[in-house]
Amino acid sequence: MNGTVETKDFQPIERLAIIGIGLIGASIALGARKRGLARHIAIADRSPTNLARAEELGLGDSYHAGADAAVKDADLVICCVPVGASGDVAREIARGLMPGAIVSDVGSVKGSVVAQMAPHLPKSVHFIPGHPVAGTEFSGPDAGLPDLFVKRWCILTPPDDVDESAKERLIGFWTALGAMVECMSAEHHDLVLAITSHVPHLIAYNIVGTADDLEAVTESEVMKFSAGGFRDFTRIAASDPTMWRDVFLNNREAVIEVLGRFTEDLIALQRAIRWGEGDKLFDLFTRTRAIRRGIIDLGQETEAPDFGRGGER
Ligand SMILES: NC(=O)c1ccc[n+]([C@@H]2O[C@H](COP(=O)([O-])OP(=O)(O)OC[C@H]3O[C@@H](n4cnc5c(N)ncnc54)[C@H](O)[C@@H]3O)[C@@H](O)[C@H]2O)c1
Ligand SMILES: O=C(O)C(=O)C[C@]1(C(=O)O)C=C[C@@H](O)C=C1
Structure with missing residues (x-):
């Protein structure tokens, strides 16, 4: 399953939902906006302060206190919260997800995120965990950087029975953000x-x-x-x-x-x-x-x- 991925032309995501608009969520929003990778960016955060700040900074197109509202009709959902909150987010978004949507995350740990999220997600979505290996010591929406992922690795840990076209789509998204993508098991x-x-x-x-x-x-x-x-x-x-x-x-x-x-x-x-x-x-x-x-x-x-x-x- 290991291998580096080449850049390809990328057809924009119709609705990208970002759950958690801190350093990584904001960097994805800024990077996607800069490169025209999503027609609509829906942002959710449980912190009213961070959500309001994201809106002031113009990081998205719509802002939602509840993650379930943000994921409605989204074709790509990326969970950008501390890994300990992944299960809560999966539980919250489960019923709002569109069949065929790709659900991913950016957590620094993968095995535990899979264990927390997978049981709550419907079979009709493609769950492909991820981890961009790029960051800084700063946090919150103000810390976002549009080029944070350029020439950095993004590791995906797809399940063995992954839908290949969903995987290619997610690889295309990260590649278009400037990252180099590699796939491996969550354990590795x-x-x-x-x-x-x-x-x-x-x-x-x-x-x-x-x-x-x-x-x-x-x-x-x-x-x-x-x-x-x-x-x-x-x-x-x-x-x-x-x-x-x-x-x-x-x-x-x-x-x-x-x-x-x-x-x-x-x-x-x-x-x-x-x-x-x-x-x-x-x-x-x-x-x-x-x-x-x-x-x-x-x-x-x-x-x-x-x-x-x-x-x-
Ligand atoms: N900081 C880094 O260098 C770095 C690099 C790569 C990956 N990561 C991973 O990315 C994820 C986010 O890290 P970050 O640095 O962006 O953190 P951050 O603290 O900057 O942002 C996290 C955001 O998630 C929100 N949040 C927390 N619980 C939530 C919930 N239940 N529902 C909705 N929103 C919630 C917080 O209010 C905050 O706005 C983490 O899992 C981390 O392991 C971080
Ligand atoms: O440069 C930094 O500040 C980082 O620590 C970034 C760093 C890393 O250890 O490389 C931190 C955690 C992430 O999961 C990915 C990247």
Whole structure:
């Protein structure tokens, strides 16, 4: 099932429903509008403040307090809420969905989203979960960026019996947003993302928390003299608490598995430092530098990420 997908001409969606208009929902709305990918964008959010802000920003064509009203007559529905709220959304939209509609999501965890949503969705719709691997530490409708997904991966985890034309349609949508699409199983996704995204966030939250605890001992010097490396961790550790609580609670098994490996490797480094095994440290740091340079060569990273708003906000 694995494979990268090429761009094709895209016939616009008649009605796109976005449930949850935060960073990712707003980025989809802006990206779709910029590229003419949907004739009507219906937006729902359970937060009256975020819904009103989305309307002020003109992110859609209609605004709905209830997700069930937004999905009426929609041919593509994308659920963009924290993964822990996916089941609630599926329950709410189930009866309003049009037969033949494609229902997808953007959650950072896939197995749990499938378990939460699938039981509520009617058999007459095509449920194809997704995850754009692109984001920032900001949240809410103001954080949306029309080019957030350009040259970024979007992973789809279609069921084995997926309707091929529905899958192609969703691939076409993400490709038209500028993303590169790859398909895999939900289980594999959750293991890969545990090491590439979830555990790195946990490490950032932990190191910033430890530094903050040391603050009392060192009387402000930790924060005052924090150099570039630590500042990079503080960016990641500023990410949305609700979203990340839900990620860890919904990808427990894979995160615990990866954390076990990580802890063993950290202890090995501790031993190498204690016993003065400089070769071991040097070899590892040489290997990891090559990995970073490989990522840059692949064009997946720039030295200084700038999401089109002139750097830091
Ligand atoms: N932030 C990232 O970098 C990133 C990247 C890729 C995927 N994701 C995934 O995208 C999803 C959304 O993340 P985000 O960063 O856009 O979050 P966000 O906090 O910016 O937006 C979430 C929105 O969902 C709304 N919401 C919550 N529960 C709801 C419900 N039951 N019904 C309707 N609306 C509801 C909130 O009011 C909010 O407006 C998450 O599942 C996250 O895992 C995030
Ligand atoms: O750049 C960032 O701020 C991110 O953390 C984005 C990031 C990631 O870990 O790469 C975070 C979570 C998402 O599920 C996808 C992308």
